[in-house]
Amino acid sequence: MKQKKCMKLKTRIVVAFLAIIIIPFLLTAVVLCWFANSKIRALGEEYGIKEPTYESLYNSSLAISKRMDAQFAKLQTMAEENPDQLEDNSCLNRLNAELTEDDSCIAVRKEDRIYYNGSTVFTDEQLLQTLPAYGEGSAVSGSRSYIETEAQVLVKQMDFRFRDGSDGSIFLISQLNQILPETQDWLFDTVVAILLILVLTSLAMSLWIYRGVVSPLNQLKKATQNIKEGNLDFTVEGNGVKEVNDLCEDFEEMRKRLKESAEEKVEFDRDNKELISNISHDLKTPITAVKGYVEGLMDGVADTPEKVDRYIHTIYNKANEMDRLINELTFYSKIDTNRIPYTFAKIHVADYFEDCVEELSYELKAQGIDLTYFNYLDEDVLVIADAEQLKRVINNIVSNSIKYMNKEKGVINIRLKDAGDFIQVEIEDNGKGIAQKDLPKIFDRFYRTDASRNSTKGGSGIGLSIVRKILEDHGGKVWATSKEGVGTVMCFVLRKYQEVPANEQNTDRRG
Numbered sequence: 001m002k003q004k005k006c007m008k009l010k011t012r013i014v015v016a017f018l019a020i021i022i023i024p025f026l027l028t029a030v031v032l033c034w035f036a037n038s039k040i041r042a043l044g045e046e047y048g049i050k051e052p053t054y055e056s057l058y059n060s061s062l063a064i065s066k067r068m069d070a071q072f073a074k075l076q077t078m079a080e081e082n083p084d085q086l087e088d089n090s091c092l093n094r095l096n097a098e099l100t101e102d103d104s105c106i107a108v109r110k111e112d113r114i115y116y117n118g119s120t121v122f123t124d125e126q127l128l129q130t131l132p133a134y135g136e137g138s139a140v141s142g143s144r145s146y147i148e149t150e151a152q153v154l155v156k157q158m159d160f161r162f163r164d165g166s167d168g169s170i171f172l173i174s175q176l177n178q179i180l181p182e183t184q185d186w187l188f189d190t191v192v193a194i195l196l197i198l199v200l201t202s203l204a205m206s207l208w209i210y211r212g213v214v215s216p217l218n219q220l221k222k223a224t225q226n227i228k229e230g231n232l233d234f235t236v237e238g239n240g241v242k243e244v245n246d247l248c249e250d251f252e253e254m255r256k257r258l259k260e261s262a263e264e265k266v267e268f269d270r271d272n273k274e275l276i277s278n279i280s281h282d283l284k285t286p287i288t289a290v291k292g293y294v295e296g297l298m299d300g301v302a303d304t305p306e307k308v309d310r311y312i313h314t315i316y317n318k319a320n321e322m323d324r325l326i327n328e329l330t331f332y333s334k335i336d337t338n339r340i341p342y343t344f345a346k347i348h349v350a351d352y353f354e355d356c357v358e359e360l361s362y363e364l365k366a367q368g369i370d371l372t373y374f375n376y377l378d379e380d381v382l383v384i385a386d387a388e389q390l391k392r393v394i395n396n397i398v399s400n401s402i403k404y405m406n407k408e409k410g411v412i413n414i415r416l417k418d419a420g421d422f423i424q425v426e427i428e429d430n431g432k433g434i435a436q437k438d439l440p441k442i443f444d445r446f447y448r449t450d451a452s453r454n455s456t457k458g459g460s461g462i463g464l465s466i467v468r469k470i471l472e473d474h475g476g477k478v479w480a481t482s483k484e485g486v487g488t489v490m491c492f493v494l495r496k497y498q499e500v501p502a503n504e505q506n507t508d509r510r511g
Contacts, residue, residue: 009241012212016205023201031193067102072156072172075106079160079170086170087162092116104174107131111166119173127171134159134167216240216248223251232259274446278462279329286318293318324399331392332462342386342473346497349381349416349423356394357414367402369410377416377423382497389470390494394427396463397490401429404488422476422493433484442480443468467492 007015075095078085085091086108096106096118107127108116114124122130132155156172216239223236236252239245293311302308334340357373364371401412407430415426434442441447445465471478471492482488 007212007241009213009243012209012241016209020201020205024197027197027201028194031197032190035189035193068104068154068156068172068174071099071102071104072158075170075172076158079158083160084163086160086168087115089116092118099172102174104172107171107173109134109169109171110162111168115168121175122173131155131169131171132157134169212240213244216244220248220251223255227255227258232262271445278446279325282325283322286321290315290318328462328466331466340389340470340473342389344384344386346382347385347387347390349377349383350375350379352387352390353414353416353425356391360394360398364398364402364410364412367410369402369405369412372411372413374413374415377418381418381423383423383494384497385474385494386470390474393467393470393492394425396467397427400463401427401431401488401490404431405429406432419493421498422495424491424493426489426491428487428489430487433486434480434482434488435484436482439480439482443478 092106092108099105099118105118105120106116107114107118107122109128109131112128114127117124117127119127136157154174157169159167159169162168216237219236223234226232226234232255234255236248236255240248293315296302297308297311302311331340353373353375357371361371398412402410411430413426413428415428417424417426438447443464445462447465468478471494474494476492476494478490478492480488480490
């Protein structure tokens with residue numbers, strides 16, 4: 001784990017104490033000035049006040065008058081363009097609701113009665129007694145005191161005619177003793193900002209100390225509980241004071257080592273269980289067959305020399321199958337402990353593969369499978385390899401092809417090609433093929449394209465993983481291409497052996 005520079009606990013406490021005193025004082029001064037200036041500019045933009053000052057925050061008369069001018073202009077436009085809306089109660093309710101947000105309202109008078117009253121302060125009688133008569137206040141404004149209340153209001157009046165020819169007036173009414181929303185916001189924001197600064201500063205410093213001491217300790221407590229319960233999928237991050245951080249780093253290192261050991265053990269146990277299960281299942285089939293044929297011989301079922309010979313031949317094949325499975329198990333144990341007994345030597349490629357093909361042809365012919373061999377290499381090509389283990393590679397690949405052969409007339413082709421500094425061996429079959437989703441996994445240990453244990457194909461599931469291991473130990477690699485229903489091509493490469501001229505060897509030694 002990378003070492004982090006951490007502050008000691010004593011230093012952290014001193015820093016937190018000074019911060020709680022200094023930070024709120026500075027932030028409060030900055031916030032007050034910023035809020036005041038922003039609200040003054042907002043008042044000027046909202047109400048069209050030129051050069052607003054701090055007085056504009058608490059003296060609302062000018063701002064209210066400016067706001068009413070804009071509201072009244074909208075009413076005038078409506079009266080001129082669509083006066084029928086002034087007789088529509090739903091439209092008047094909507095207009096009044098919009099004005100109520102700005103502490104204003106509208107009233108409509110028709111002849112000598114109030115047609116619409118949007119005020120929550122004044123009754124119809126109060127409005128009839130105090131509002132100007134028709135024609136007295138058209139498009140003018142003035143401050144008026146109502147006898148019935150002490151409310152100071154500003155009224156704007158516009159006269160018009162209803163559809164039936166009756167005289168009508170619409171009044172825009174605003175109270176002067178209201179506090180502007182911007183002023184309210186400024187007072188509220190200021191108080192909230194001061195409280196937030198105090199609370200957040202104290203909280204931040206407290207959390208800083210808490211995270212430095214208590215939080216890492218809580219992590220260690222939870223980590224201990226997780227380990228106790230067998231859960232190692234967590235991390236311990238020591239972002240705290242130096243004393244606690246060192247402890248967290250040591251604990252995290254211990255957790256990683258425990259997890260690695262546990263994962264290795266789980267993987268080892270799972271592989272062993274899978275191998276035992278595969279081998280046990282696949283040994284049972286030939287053993288059952290051997291018992292059946294032996295009982296047939298003992299009971300006299302094979303009553304002719306031909307039957308006896310066929311029974312014995314079948315018993316021999318099943319015994320060979322069991323022997324192969326046991327050999328795979330033995331070889332797997334050597335792979336798992338990296339104790340594969342390699343004996344590397346120079347191998348003449350053409351001669352070696354001719355012998356392999358000749359040996360395989362007998363077995364494949366007995367199973368009705370044609371084997372063809374093509375060598376496109378030069379005659380003198382050599383490789384450095386273990387002849388026995390390379391034969392195991394070829395046999396495992398061919399056995400895998402036979403296992404999944406589903407054609408009435410099986411065909412296996414072996415081709416040797418030149419690949420520059422390597423030889424490339426291709427073993428092609430016309431079996432059922434492998435799905436594209438399975439191709440990347442076929443060389444994994446215990447992987448089967450047919451995962452069902454009821455499969456009649458048998459096999460331990462480690463044949464191709466053994467192939468990959470042997471070839472990697474030879475400095476080569478293996479891969480496969482396949483098409484379902486057509487067949488599979490297994491390819492592997494081995495590096496050619498090349499003699500180094502004697503003069504070049506002497507030059508290298510002198511160098």
